[in-house]
Amino acid sequence: MRLSLKFAASLLALVAAGPAQAAQGFDLVDIPAGTAQLGDAQGDANEIVRSVPVPSFRLMRTEVTNRQFAQFFAATGYRTTVEQPGNAHVWWTRWTREAGASWRRPQGAGSSLDGLADHPVVQVSARDAEAFCRHYGMRLPSEDEWEYAARGAQGFRYPWGNSLNATSLPGLANAGTYACCAASDADGYLRTAPVGSFLRGRSPFGLDDMAGNVWEWTSSPFPGSPGERVIRGGGWGNNPYCLRAAYRHGNPPDIGLDMVGFRCAAD
Numbered sequence: 001m002r003l004s005l006k007f008a009a010s011l012l013a014l015v016a017a018g019p020a021q022a023a024q025g026f027d028l029v030d031i032p033a034g035t036a037q038l039g040d041a042q043g044d045a046n047e048i049v050r051s052v053p054v055p056s057f058r059l060m061r062t063e064v065t066n067r068q069f070a071q072f073f074a075a076t077g078y079r080t081t082v083e084q085p086g087n088a089h090v091w092w093t094r095w096t097r098e099a100g101a102s103w104r105r106p107q108g109a110g111s112s113l114d115g116l117a118d119h120p121v122v123q124v125s126a127r128d129a130e131a132f133c134r135h136y137g138m139r140l141p142s143e144d145e146w147e148y149a150a151r152g153a154q155g156f157r158y159p160w161g162n163s164l165n166a167t168s169l170p171g172l173a174n175a176g177t178y179a180c181c182a183a184s185d186a187d188g189y190l191r192t193a194p195v196g197s198f199l200r201g202r203s204p205f206g207l208d209d210m211a212g213n214v215w216e217w218t219s220s221p222f223p224g225s226p227g228e229r230v231i232r233g234g235g236w237g238n239n240p241y242c243l244r245a246a247y248r249h250g251n252p253p254d255i256g257l258d259m260v261g262f263r264c265a266a267d
Contacts, residue, residue, distance in 0.1 A: 026068075026136065028058040028266055029149075031205055036148035037155025040246035046223050047246045054148045059141060060263040062195035062208050063120035063216065064132060066113050069103060072132050080128040082256030088123045089257040091237050093182070103128075106191075106258045119192040120209070120261040126217045126229045126253035129262035138264035143220040143230045143248060145265060150211070150233070150245040152204025157244055159203035159210040164240050172201040173212030176237040183237045191236050191258070211243040212236060214261035222250025235259035 033056040039049035072078060080103055082088045088101035090108060100109030103123045106116075124132075126140070133139050141149070150159050158164055158172075166178040170186045174193040177184045183191060187198075196208040203210045215231040222228040228250035234242040237259055241247065251260070 026138075026264070027061040029061050029206055031057050031059055031145070031149050034148065034153045036144055037151065037153075038144065038147050038246065040157065040244060043244060043246050044248075046248065052144050052148075054144060057141070057145055058266045059145070059149050059205075059207060060265070061206065063214060063261045063263045064129075065118050065195055066103070066121050067117040069121040069124070069132065070113075070117075072135060076135060078128075078131055078135075080123075080256070081125045081254045082123050082128065089255065091183070091257070091259055095257070101256070101258070103256070116192070118194040120195055120214045122192065122214055122258045122261050123256035124261065125256050126251075126262075128256075129217045129264075130219075132262075133264035136264065138266045140217055140219040140262065141265035143218040143232060146216065146218050146232045147245055149205055149207055150203050154204060156204065157246070158201075159207070159245060160201050164243070169240065171198070173198055173234075173243060174209070174236050175212040175234065175243055176239055178239060180239040180241065181237055189236065193236070209233075210245065212238070214259055215249070215257075217253075217260065217262040222248070225250050227252065229253040231260055 036052045036054045038052055040047045041049050083102045087097045087099045089095050090098040090101055098108035101123055103121050105111045106122050156162055160172055174187050174189050176182050193213055202208055210233055212234055215235045216233045218230045220230045222230050230248050231251055
């Protein structure tokens with residue numbers, strides 16, 4: 001694969017900025033076995049309230065970063081499914097397809113990863129996320145695992161508890177306007193933020209950014225649409241309704257968006 005000199009230099013800077021990752025080198029949090037309180041009676045019709053036993057597993061404390069994905073690329077030369085069509089989805093005031101958008105150019109040909117090494121990688125599909133996790137001996141979490149990790153055994157509505165208002169939102173998550181749906185820099189970041197920037201928004205198990213920053217791929221099919229994959233957590237352009245831990249959305253597993261990333265799980 002031929003790389004432009006500019007991108008090669010940018011890639012070297014990202015890789016050199018941190019140590020190479022091994023499976024055991026990721027910050028994996030132990031999630032104990034328990035009974036997950038899932039769903040939301042005040043949410044969408046598919047957010048059925050139920051209790052589900054969940055075996056113990058481990059989950060990355062943060063979303064996978066651009067630095068980590070660049071290291072994966074450097075080690076494998078992996079070409080994402082998003083790069084193959086030559087365009088991907090970018091949110092402005094609506095979703096548009098931008099030519100040249102990819103994990104290395106999140107908003108299209110004129111964008112870059114400069115200053116974004118510790119921000120979550122975006123413009124990666126579920127297939128790409130699975131390839132990354134598999135390379136390091138991990139996997140994507142199921143949506144039941146993801147929701148349990150976000151809510152804790154208490155079954156909170158949000159990772160930090162049951163309440164949220166316009167005043168408290170900027171300190172708890174990287175999200176959009178309180179009213180749906182637009183990017184907002186009230187929390188200090190118009191789009192993605194460095195992972196782990198909102199410690200007050202940590203989940204009961206100590207996980208960061210389980211609400212906001214970027215949506216996260218899971219391994220589960222979306223109910224009623226088996227060809228789609230569940231994403232969870234809401235992103236930098238979403239309002240509180242989408243930040244609820246029970247909220248689920250479905251996307252085709254081979255597309256990329258600049259508001260969707262992932263984190264890996266392990267047994």
